[in-house]
Amino acid sequence: MSLLEEIRQAVIDGDAKATVKKVEEGLAAELDPNIILNDALISGMQEVGRLFEEGEYFVPEMLIAARAMTAALKILRPLLAAQGVQALGKIAIGTVQGDLHDIGKSLVIMMLEGAGFEVVDLGIDVPVERFIEAARSGAQIVAMSALLTTTMTNMKTVIDAMQTENVRDQVQVLIGGAPITQGYADEIGADGYAPDATSAVRVARQLLGKAG
Amino acid sequence: MKTFNTLAIAHADDLIFGRCPHPVRLKNGLEIGNGVVYPEINFTLPPMAITRETMPQVRQEYTQIINAVCTRALELHAPGLIVEFEMLPDMTLVPEWGIEIVQILREALDQYAAKGLKGGLRVTPNDIREFARPPLLREGKYWDNMLLSFAGSAAQGADMLAIESTGGKEIHDNAILNADVPTIAFALGVLASRDMEFLWDHIVRISEEHGIIASGDSACGFANTAMVLAEGHNIPRVLAALIRAMSVPRSLIAYERGAVGPSKDCAYEGPFIKAITGYPIALEGAEAACAHLSPIGNIAKATADLWSNESVQNVRLLGGMAPVVSVEQLLYSTRLMNAATNQGDTAAHSLRDCFVLSDGSLDPQAYILRPDVVIEISQVIVAAPTPYLRTRAAGLKALEILRRAQGSGEIKLARTEAKWLDRLSAQLDAVPEDEAELIAEVIPTLEMHKVRLDQYLLPVAIG
Structure with missing residues (x-):
């Protein structure tokens, strides 16, 4: 098993200590931080997503x-920043006004x-x-969640306000969110709708034109 | 304060729908738990905002719903109908809005009483204390408005008051996602239990002042959150079953402080409450799929005294408006249960056992609702002296029973579930018997920006 595969497996196993140790070994062996990020860490999380x-x-x-x-990213981040490597995209997410649901x-x-x-x-x-503010602060995607039929209408309020505020x-x-449908997303002018957390990643990628 | 050290229903045979040792009698004479299972209908608004401007439409919606529901109940010869008005957050944040709806529902129920429909109104204000982050549980505008909602609802004709209180949920949510059993025990056995003691003294006092019934509290925000997450394959079902058992002592506190039932419909800890207290319970299952999916659609009927739909939006279906469809479904289900009761004990037990058998072996959450399992877990709860020790004991017993059932083949757990049964047991076995020790262990691991420990009478700085 290569070092990259070992890092990937440590992520899949959820072994933070081993992940950090292997990443440090990789950096000592002059592996490219961006390759560690994509081919070991993110690849490991993709496998975790598949297992889920x-x-x-x-x-x-x-x-x-x-x-x-x-834990591994804490070590890699300064090195990635030095290389000019950026995240896949910046997303601001919140549950709309009047709604306290957090878990989704x-x-x-x-x-x-x-x-x-x-x-x-x-x-x-x-x-x-x-x-x-989040839109103004560089978020490429603003994501909104609502679980109540009486708060979902605030999504339209936000989109309308985005228009007004240019x-x-x-x-x-x-x-x-539970009461949300593709039809509702279309009706209020949202760009994407995700019925669950897994598809949120897929839709976010699509919205930013990133390959899945 | 009442204490429950023995079971009101000690034998599984006596734990059955429609009957309990201490029925609850409403002012109009309708008795809950005295032989008849009544439908409990709950409904909510279609997608719309609640503002001062939309309140005329909100009033219109509720007026339309209550009239349509009562009309159908009369047409189907309902022996009685309980209406639950579960406030939406805005209706508790602005108490006069919710109280206005209580008035509308009361007037309609009174009008239909004159036509022959015996009705009862349960009002459930929203626990808005969590609008303050971290939640401010014992003071402030949210607390004040919640109490105003309870008192105003009582004054305007509620027969029963209830709540789905959320003290401790701010810590429990993440503990579920992390399958963190010590923190779950802390959230339920320490935080939620302390909040229940404080909150229910107030609800009972308001109920007594108005001569109405303090009914009960649901661990919905804890155990039903876990159930819904398990239905979405986000957490193991055995974890949801464990949390259900561990939530019972927290909900029991409402009755220790003076509530008398019927327990809240979404409180699947109800069967345990019934066994321990002898008070009637509301439950929901198959006919609540309009609100949430569950693996306990039939087994919940086995011990119910009120049978509910949880909630349904006022939207049009082919058969009619959804609340009307819902009340019809509930009426037919309860009609069947009451017909069995009228046929005698053998028929009633036969139907109860069919409800149990149809679900009991298919999911650990259903298995722990079997009447015999309910009695077994309830026994260890009443044998323990404090809410925390009861929480711990309920969890340990639930896991022991699930392992035994898996071993005997009474339930079949998927490999991924069986693995978690072992992991959860290992975690709970290590949870200390000493409450102070657990508190000292868990507090340093908490995200302190999420919780105000002083609201639970815990020292703010430990260790």
Whole structure:
């Protein structure tokens, strides 16, 4: 097994100590940090995602794997920054105003970060202005979650406000949550709809024109 | 304060739908748990915002729903109908909005009573304390408005008050995702339990002041969150079953402080509550698929005294508006249960056992709702002296029972689930018996920006 494969396997196993140790060994052996990131860490998380989709892994196992990746990223980030390597994209995500549901959003964040996106968590009960600020602050995607039929309408309020504030053209809008449908996304002018955390990654990639 | 050290229902044979040792009687004479299972209908708005401007439309929606639902209940010869009004957050944040809807529902129920429909109104304000982040549980505008909602609802004609309280959820949510059993035990056995003691003293006081019934609290934000995550294959089903068992002592506290049932529909800890307290319970299952999926659609019927749909949006279906469709479904289900009761004990037990057998071996969450398993777990709960020790004991017993059932082939767990049964057991076995020790272990691991420990009477700085 090559060192890259060993790092990848350590991520899949959720072994943070081994992941960090192997990454350090890789850097000492002058492996390119960007290759470690893509071919070992992100590739490992992709396998974790596959195991999850096949029912072999549950979220707790994915979180353990994600923590292993995060531990390794702490070492790699300065080196990647020095090389000018950027994240797959920047996504700001929040649950809309009036809605306190958190878990679905947390799952989406975990999946997006594991896929290599930079994610800004705006929290829950997020006022319209904070989504606008996020769009102005360089987020390429603004993602919104709602679990109530009486709060989902705030997604349209945010999109309308983006138009008024002239930031709508700067961002893609991705929405999801139990009462949300593709039809609703179309109706309010969102760019993408994801029915679950796994598909959120796929749709985010599509929205940014990245290959899946 | 009441204490429950023995079981009100000690034998599984006596744990059956429609009957309980301590029925609850509403002002109009309708008795819950005294031989008849009544439908409990709950409904919510279609997609729309709730604002001062839309309130006329909100009022119109609820007026239309309650009239349509009561009309159908009358047409189907309902022996009685319980209506649950579960407030949406905005209706508790602005108490007068929710109270106005209570008034509309009360007036309609009174009008239909004159036509022969015996009804009861349960009102469930939203636990808005978590709008403050971290949640401010014992003071502040959210606490004040929640109490105003309870009192106003009681004054405007609620027969019963209930809540799905969320104290401790701010820590429990992440603990579920991480399958972190010590933190789950801390969130339920320490945080949630302490909040329940505080909160329910207030709800009981308000209920007593207005001469109405303090009914119950649901661990929905804990155990149903886990159930829904398990349905989505996000967490193991055995974890959801474990959390269900561990949530019972937390919900039991409402009854220790003076609630008398019927428990909340989404509280699947209800069968345990019924066995321990003898109070009637509401449950939901197959007919609640309009609100959430579950693996316990039939087995929940086995012990229900009220049978509910959880909630349904007021949208049009082919058969009619969804709340009308829902009330019809509930009426037919309860009609069957009541017909069995009327046929005598043999028929009633036969139907109960069919409900149990149809689900019991297919999912660990269903298995722990078997009447015999409910009694076994309830026994260890009442044998333990404190909420924390009860939480721990319920979890240990649930895992022991699931391992035994897996060994005997009574339930078949997938390989991925069986692996987790071992992992959860290893974690819970290591959870200390000493509550102070657990608190000292868990607090340093918490994300402190998420929780205000002083709201749980815990020291802010430990270690």
